Amino acid sequence: MTESPGPDHSAAPGITLVGGGPADTSALKAALSRAPRVVAADGGADACLAHGLRPAAVVGDMDSLSPAARSAFRDVLVPVAEQNSTDFAKALRHADADFVLAVGFLGGRIDHALAVFSHLAERGSGAPAVVLLSAEDCVCLAPRRLALDLAPGCRVSLWPLGRARLRSTGLRWPLDGLMLEPAGRVGTSNRATGPVTLRCDGPCLLIVPLDALDALASGLGIGAGFA
Known part of the structure; x- marks a missing residue:
């Protein structure tokens, strides 16, 4: 460059x-x-x-x-x-x-x-x-609520930074009611079946592929600000 x-x-x-x-x-x-x-x-x-x-x-x-x-x-x-x-x-x-x-x-x-x-x-x-x-990746702190327009098969990983209770729709392996924590259950290598919604109560990293940046930005409410 x-x-x-x-x-x-x-x-x-x-x-x-x-x-x-x-x-x-x-x-x-x-x-x-x-x-x-x-x-x-x-x-x-x-x-x-x-x-x-x-x-x-x-x-x-x-x-x-x-x-x-x-x-x-x-x-x-x-x-x-x-x-x-x-x-x-x-x-x-x-x-x-x-x-x-x-x-x-x-x-x-x-x-x-x-x-x-x-x-x-x-x-x-x-x-x-x-x-x-x-x-490879886009990584952010998951907000409490998030909707992502992801393609089927898109990788979606969640890595807790503390105790975090999750709910989801649109994931191959639903997270409803699960408590994630660093020394316990984590949520890596899940897959989208289509558009995804997440509710996250607790600190948790969200990780998606780099080519899903626009979908992630839109979900975070920053897509409209892109130059």
């Missing part, structure tokens, strides 16, 4: 947040086509530099920033010195956006990904939607 959309997308309601992990090209293209305004979380600035992107801001404690990225984006650095939160959390606190498509937070270090998931649970489902993208 060699052409940057540039920084002048202040009217766009969403942002593409770039992290310091592997920034898959297909995931990055999917995010940029829907949210062209870019923000980098610390070392994500180097991924922006590698892909020819100009972030509107680089947010973090700057401990992972290369000299090249620091120099290239010196006018948009937003240093946050405290060490009680991750760069992902810092960037979200400073993001003025109705939704976030985040690339570069999955597929790298497992401890970093787990910290991201924990922060999503801490934010709760009432906060602006954050969807994490990788080459």
